[in-house]
Amino acid sequence: MPEERVLSPDINFIRDLKKVGGETLKKCYQCATCSVVCPMSPDDRPFPRKEMIMAQMGLKESLLADPDIWYCHNCNDCSKYCPRGARPGDVLSALRAKFINENAIPSFMAKIVRNPILALAIPFVVLFLTLAATGNLHIPEGKIVYSHFFPIDVIEKLFIPLVGLAGITYIVSLLRFWGKLKTLNGTNYQKGFGDAFVETIVEFLKHTKFTKCETNADRKNGHMLVFYGFVGLFITTCWITFYYYVMKIHSPISLGDPMKWFANISAISLLVGILAIIGSRMKDKGINTKTSSFDWTFIIMVLLLAVTGILTELTRLAGIRQIAYPMYFVHLMFVFYIIVYFPYSKLAHMGYRALAITYYKMVGKDVM
Numbered sequence: 001m002p003e004e005r006v007l008s009p010d011i012n013f014i015r016d017l018k019k020v021g022g023e024t025l026k027k028c029y030q031c032a033t034c035s036v037v038c039p040m041s042p043d044d045r046p047f048p049r050k051e052m053i054m055a056q057m058g059l060k061e062s063l064l065a066d067p068d069i070w071y072c073h074n075c076n077d078c079s080k081y082c083p084r085g086a087r088p089g090d091v092l093s094a095l096r097a098k099f100i101n102e103n104a105i106p107s108f109m110a111k112i113v114r115n116p117i118l119a120l121a122i123p124f125v126v127l128f129l130t131l132a133a134t135g136n137l138h139i140p141e142g143k144i145v146y147s148h149f150f151p152i153d154v155i156e157k158l159f160i161p162l163v164g165l166a167g168i169t170y171i172v173s174l175l176r177f178w179g180k181l182k183t184l185n186g187t188n189y190q191k192g193f194g195d196a197f198v199e200t201i202v203e204f205l206k207h208t209k210f211t212k213c214e215t216n217a218d219r220k221n222g223h224m225l226v227f228y229g230f231v232g233l234f235i236t237t238c239w240i241t242f243y244y245y246v247m248k249i250h251s252p253i254s255l256g257d258p259m260k261w262f263a264n265i266s267a268i269s270l271l272v273g274i275l276a277i278i279g280s281r282m283k284d285k286g287i288n289t290k291t292s293s294f295d296w297t298f299i300i301m302v303l304l305l306a307v308t309g310i311l312t313e314l315t316r317l318a319g320i321r322q323i324a325y326p327m328y329f330v331h332l333m334f335v336f337y338i339i340v341y342f343p344y345s346k347l348a349h350m351g352y353r354a355l356a357i358t359y360y361k362m363v364g365k366d367v368m
């Protein structure tokens with residue numbers, strides 16, 4: 001006899017899901033075309049039809065422990081072929097946004113990030129008050145040196161604790177998700193965590209799973225450029241720290257320095273990648289799909305991060321002090337947004353997706 005289960009629908013969850021991009025979920029009449037055409041969907045646990053049913057029924061707890069919503073790569077082949085226009089790709093995207101909100105610690109941070117004006121007002125006030133408190137609330141005279149405006153040690157004292165806190169809360173959120181995953185299949189593992197995780201990271205670096213998408217195939221290059229842009233900027237930050245503390249080389253660093261080359265290439269990679277993603281999302285691909293405000297907010301923030309970073313350097317090189325220093329201030333606001341809010345923004349998807357794929361590799365259910 002099949003096991004009996006009591007289902008507990010959460011009506012508010014359905015309502016919220018519709019608000020964050022899943023407004024078409026009720027159109028689904030469960031024909032399963034989406035699961036047939038989805039290039040990521042395995043035979044023994046097809047998706048996204050089952051997620052559409054669970055979403056219609058408001059089965060929040062089951063959906064928030066479902067690795068398939070992270071296994072989905074948003075290629076939208078399902079939405080293209082759905083005969084009802086239920087846009088399952090967008091519903092899964094909305095589920096991911098909802099998951100990030102629900103799993104966030106502390107939950108009020110997720111609410112702040114959902115409000116872009118408030119989310120940017122906070123770094124503005126924090127940076128402004130820091131400048132005022134350190135007596136730097138003015139445009140310095142002479143050659144443009146950003147550390148004369150915002151001293152390195154002040155930036156470190158401000159950012160290191162905030163980034164540390166964000167990192168800890170993100171790790172706790174990931175562990176919570178991992179705990180849910182482990183209850184799905186007991187300890188019946190075919191592969192250890194280490195091996196599965198390394199395989200997943202190699203796939204991430206190559207963007208292997210993106211190559212399976214048909215409708216959104218053009219997203220791969222943009223996503224890859226953004227990914228490597230962020231990796232490059234992270235390496236640049238470590239490189240500058242090494243210069244500053246070990247080599248005692250202080251800014252401004254010459255344009256011919258390899259670190260500068262690396263930083264500039266990373267920034268251009270980020271800019272070109274995010275423009276390619278915007279172009280891909282705006283292109284008419286003959287399918288009924290919609291980018292959620294959660295996704296758009298993050299895309300715009302990354303674009304502004306890259307643009308203000310490049311303008312900060314160009315205005316410094318041009319010697320326009322009155323624009324360069326305010327531009328640097330604005331750039332720091334976007335740096336704050338991206339790194340302090342990352343557990344609550346779209347960027348959080350990296351860790352959850354990595355864990356979902358690692359988990360499927362461990363239980364022998366990875367489709368590639």
Ligand code: SF4
Pocket residue numbers: 027028029030031032033034035048049052081082083084085086087088
């Ligand atoms: S989302 Fe569309 S394709 Fe998928 S089961 Fe529902 S109606 Fe069918």
Ligand code: SF4
Pocket residue numbers: 037038039040041047048071072073074075076077078079088089092
């Ligand atoms: S968006 Fe792509 S990966 Fe996600 S369920 Fe649809 S077809 Fe599958």
